[in-house]
Amino acid sequence: MRQTNLFVTTLREAPAEAETVSHQLLLRAGYIRQLAAGVYTYMPLGRRVLRKIENIVREEMDASGAQELLMPSLQPAELWKESERYDVYGKELMKLQDRHEREFVLGPTHEEVVTTLVRDEISSYRRLPLIVYQIQTKFRDERRPRSGLLRGREFLMKDAYSFDTGWEGLDLAYEQMYNAYGRILDRCSLTYRAVQANAGAIGGKGQNHEFMALSEIGEDTVAVCSICDYAANIEQAEVHSGDAFEEQDFSGIPAPVKFHTPNQKTIQQLEQESQIKPQDIIKTLIYTDGGKNFAVLVRGDHEVNELKVQKYLGCGEIALAEYDSVQAAAGVGSGFVGPAGLSLTILVDAAVAGMAEAVTGAGEKDYHLRGVVPGRDFLLTHVGDFRNAATGDICPVCGEGKLVFHQGIEVGHVFKLGTVYSEKLGATFLDAAGRSQPMVMGCYGIGISRLLSSVAEQNHDDQGLIWPAAIAPYTVHILLMSVKDEGQREVAEALYAQLTAIGIETLLDDRDERAGVKFKDSELIGIPVALVVGKGAAEQKVEYMDRRAGTKELIDISETVARVS
Ligand code: ATP
Numbered sequence: 001m002r003q004t005n006l007f008v009t010t011l012r013e014a015p016a017e018a019e020t021v022s023h024q025l026l027l028r029a030g031y032i033r034q035l036a037a038g039v040y041t042y043m044p045l046g047r048r049v050l051r052k053i054e055n056i057v058r059e060e061m062d063a064s065g066a067q068e069l070l071m072p073s074l075q076p077a078e079l080w081k082e083s084e085r086y087d088v089y090g091k092e093l094m095k096l097q098d099r100h101e102r103e104f105v106l107g108p109t110h111e112e113v114v115t116t117l118v119r120d121e122i123s124s125y126r127r128l129p130l131i132v133y134q135i136q137t138k139f140r141d142e143r144r145p146r147s148g149l150l151r152g153r154e155f156l157m158k159d160a161y162s163f164d165t166g167w168e169g170l171d172l173a174y175e176q177m178y179n180a181y182g183r184i185l186d187r188c189s190l191t192y193r194a195v196q197a198n199a200g201a202i203g204g205k206g207q208n209h210e211f212m213a214l215s216e217i218g219e220d221t222v223a224v225c226s227i228c229d230y231a232a233n234i235e236q237a238e239v240h241s242g243d244a245f246e247e248q249d250f251s252g253i254p255a256p257v258k259f260h261t262p263n264q265k266t267i268q269q270l271e272q273e274s275q276i277k278p279q280d281i282i283k284t285l286i287y288t289d290g291g292k293n294f295a296v297l298v299r300g301d302h303e304v305n306e307l308k309v310q311k312y313l314g315c316g317e318i319a320l321a322e323y324d325s326v327q328a329a330a331g332v333g334s335g336f337v338g339p340a341g342l343s344l345t346i347l348v349d350a351a352v353a354g355m356a357e358a359v360t361g362a363g364e365k366d367y368h369l370r371g372v373v374p375g376r377d378f379l380l381t382h383v384g385d386f387r388n389a390a391t392g393d394i395c396p397v398c399g400e401g402k403l404v405f406h407q408g409i410e411v412g413h414v415f416k417l418g419t420v421y422s423e424k425l426g427a428t429f430l431d432a433a434g435r436s437q438p439m440v441m442g443c444y445g446i447g448i449s450r451l452l453s454s455v456a457e458q459n460h461d462d463q464g465l466i467w468p469a470a471i472a473p474y475t476v477h478i479l480l481m482s483v484k485d486e487g488q489r490e491v492a493e494a495l496y497a498q499l500t501a502i503g504i505e506t507l508l509d510d511r512d513e514r515a516g517v518k519f520k521d522s523e524l525i526g527i528p529v530a531l532v533v534g535k536g537a538a539e540q541k542v543e544y545m546d547r548r549a550g551t552k553e554l555i556d557i558s559e560t561v562a563r564v565s
């Protein structure tokens, strides 16, 4: 591909609403564009990466015996009422009506569709086991779409479903999928942990594991034993208590007061200066108006934390607040509330009783709000149970190891469903003795678009993205320094033709731009290898740049093919 033809625009600055590095870089490097909150276009570069991930997923699914199909996104609401999930699923379910006023939903997942499909197709044990999968757009009306592709309202998922005659069969299918997930994530060079999704519940019905990309920005907290292989998501209760506030009457309650809080520090600075370690920060707890503000709970002695915050805010204007849900979730601890990405702000102290003021960031640097009201001014969306990690939990399995805590992004989830759906939707088969039995099911999801942004989150530097070779949009980026220099142009064109001919995906920067612009864009886009065709071209030399290592080396043109293939 010639860059003069490539449909991409790089941006010097990321739009302000992009909070996480992956979101910022994917926007700046022209991989994605937002259409609406949580709804994105994959631009040609983004589409290529997405397709590579899809293909890896496809290869591993096929290799494990799963068969690809494609089910509709448009699903009759009736089906969801039959499985009794129509109401349970809540506001995340996108609902719509057709011209005859028949109710439909846009599929957030496909247990209902696939179960009725297999019910209608298969009636004998002879045709089981079966694993089917699809790679398809899912719709979830997330309360807070976040971080670009990480939490979209329209996103790409691979979902697989297994059908067996008994639990042993399910165990086998589960293991196959579990192993395939490991291979998929390894091939994408993701750093991850597979964790039990229900801490403590090992084996049995409903067993499930989450595949967590390790990342500071992850919304989940996972505990990993320092000795045995116990690893679990410690979040047992996820409270979307925002819903509970919606009906409340806030009339008569005074509006929050804005006040000045100069010299604030960023979370990172505070971590450094106050020696609050990242692992002490247990959970993003509160999201406020429009997602501008957030709170972070910190373990430990609240008075110490209060002094630290006071010191670093340099304003003495600290208000304390009791916040029941925080208190319930955290026990004794302190929280810092701040405008996301801007700066650290004020304390919400869950341990101090009797004070009814909550303070949050005002979404404006150096200003905060006092007297905000939960539900009106901000919504509590997550409450995590961190089980007194401050005291250094002991592993519940081996009883010896210490639990180490990480933040994680859930990229995959495998689940032993059992007969829940087959019983509700009548998916039965006749066994060898002619008896009718419910099929035993499993479901296995992997967020393709979320995986893309998780890899971006883990692979970047200050200049831009650094793609692992297996999913990079191109393998080689040829940077032609001066299009006006005939000699350079010839060398670049010859290299481009040669690499393309042997199937190496190559992007040729043939734009009439300054060298500096080309280097900057190349680093931003993050193709693993750049070949710089500049002054050395006269001596048949090009510069070989390794994006990840950050190294440069002058090599002979004759060596390039061997080096990049
Ligand atoms: P989360 O806890 O992050 O809301 P989930 O548990 O609701 O995710 P699942 O129902 O287990 O998600 O779906 C399977 C996979 O789909 C997830 O592991 C994740 O990778 C992906 N996924 C779920 N919701 C989203 C979303 N809103 N945007 C992008 N990917 C998503």
Ligand code: MG
Pocket (backbone or CB within 6 Å): none
């Ligand atoms: Mg969810």
Ligand code: MG
Pocket (backbone or CB within 6 Å): 410
């Ligand atoms: Mg989850």
Ligand code: MG
Pocket (backbone or CB within 6 Å): 410, 412, 413
């Ligand atoms: Mg899940």
